[in-house]
Amino acid sequence: RGSRKGAAQMCMSCHGTGMQVRMHQLVPGMVQQVSTVCHSCQGQGQRISHKDRCKSCVGRKIMRQKKVLEVHIDKGMRDGQKIVFHGEGDQEPGIEPGDIIIVLDQREHSTFTRKGEDLVMSIELQLVEALCGFKKPVQTMDNRTLLITSNPGELIKPGDTKCVVNEGMPMYRRPFEKGRLIINFT
Known part of the structure; x- marks a missing residue:
C-alpha cells in the first residue's frame, strides 16, 4: 500500500469499524464477548498519523465553534x-x-392583551365620567398617546366596549395594516 501525506488510513486495530470486539473467558466453556470503542482511532475507523493531523481539530474532523445567528422578528x-x-x-x-x-x-403586557391582531385593554371610569363624558389618555405600545373620549350625555355602562381602528398589532407580512384597539369599560 502506498500512503499519501495527510491521507487517512484504515485503522488496523478495529479493521475500520471503529469498534473493538474482545472475547473474555469467564470459566472453561463459557466466554463473554465485549464490544468497546476502538482506542486507536476513537471510533472513527481511520487513523491519521500524528505528524499529518490538523492542528485545530487534532484529527477528530470536528471543531467547536461559536456562531452568532441574527434573528429578525417581523412585526405581527x-x-x-x-x-x-x-x-x-x-x-x-x-x-x-x-x-x-x-x-x-x-x-404578557401590563396594560394590553393580544387577541390575534387586536389589542384589548380595560379602562376604569368613575360614575361622573360614565354619565357626563370623559377624556382619558392611553399610552400605546409604540410610545404614542391616544386620547379616548366620550361626549357629554353619552352613557357608558359597565361592560361597554369602544374600538379604535388601526391601533392594534401590525398584521404579519402586512406591517402597515393594523388590528383594532378594543377598550372595555368598568
Whole structure:
C-alpha cells in the first residue's frame, strides 16, 4: 500500500469499524464477548498519523465553534411561531447538519392583551365620567398617546366596549395594516 501525506488510513486495530470486539473467558466453556470503542482511532475507523493531523481539530474532523445567528422578528409575528435556520445545527462528517429552530414566546403586557391582531385593554371610569363624558389618555405600545373620549350625555355602562381602528398589532407580512384597539369599560 502506498500512503499519501495527510491521507487517512484504515485503522488496523478495529479493521475500520471503529469498534473493538474482545472475547473474555469467564470459566472453561463459557466466554463473554465485549464490544468497546476502538482506542486507536476513537471510533472513527481511520487513523491519521500524528505528524499529518490538523492542528485545530487534532484529527477528530470536528471543531467547536461559536456562531452568532441574527434573528429578525417581523412585526405581527405570533406567540409560538417558529423561525428556522436550515443546516445551522451540529455538524459531523458524513451526517447532514440539523436545523436550529427558534420558537417565539410572547411576554404578557401590563396594560394590553393580544387577541390575534387586536389589542384589548380595560379602562376604569368613575360614575361622573360614565354619565357626563370623559377624556382619558392611553399610552400605546409604540410610545404614542391616544386620547379616548366620550361626549357629554353619552352613557357608558359597565361592560361597554369602544374600538379604535388601526391601533392594534401590525398584521404579519402586512406591517402597515393594523388590528383594532378594543377598550372595555368598568
